[in-house]
Amino acid sequence: MSNLIAIPSKGCIVRFSSTQSPIAYQTVTHQGTITGLNMSAKMEDVTQQDSGFPFRDFVPTLIDPGSAAFLVFFQPALAAHKLLLKLFTDRGADSTAGAPIPTEIVFSDTALTTWTFNAFIQDMKFDESVDGVIKANMTLKATGNVTFPA
Numbered sequence: 001m002s003n004l005i006a007i008p009s010k011g012c013i014v015r016f017s018s019t020q021s022p023i024a025y026q027t028v029t030h031q032g033t034i035t036g037l038n039m040s041a042k043m044e045d046v047t048q049q050d051s052g053f054p055f056r057d058f059v060p061t062l063i064d065p066g067s068a069a070f071l072v073f074f075q076p077a078l079a080a081h082k083l084l085l086k087l088f089t090d091r092g093a094d095s096t097a098g099a100p101i102p103t104e105i106v107f108s109d110t111a112l113t114t115w116t117f118n119a120f121i122q123d124m125k126f127d128e129s130v131d132g133v134i135k136a137n138m139t140l141k142a143t144g145n146v147t148f149p150a
Helices: 078-089
Strands: 015-016 031-036 040-045 060-063 067-072 101-107 114-127 135-147
Touching: 015 114, 031 135, 067 114, 078 114, 101 135
Parallel strands: none
Antiparallel strands: 015 101, 031 067, 040 060, 067 135, 101 114, 114 135
């Protein structure tokens, strides 16, 4: 029996497909820190005048799948990094604006648990510090359903 308290996050990866059909996931090479998905639920105030308590009542309505941000040690001549730029400037998969990009986050647990969702590249922020390395901070905005393993 394992007494595992936490799973090291080194080894988590973001993968994407530049086409919706067939889906052919590629790993984003030279990834650094990944943050997200940062999901949230819209909460609707349903407090009634006659509730009898001085507290508000809420119910969740729609879920916003949120976004995932990650750092790439960017190499401008690398084919995979050129493809990220193309997906951003095309504003979607299949060279089609508005066509969501099939995306996965693969976790570093022994099962390689994977969350699958569609996304758009919301932003790419480049950093070329004189005392650093070339980096791109990217944000993926998830759209629609997120599939979690059962």
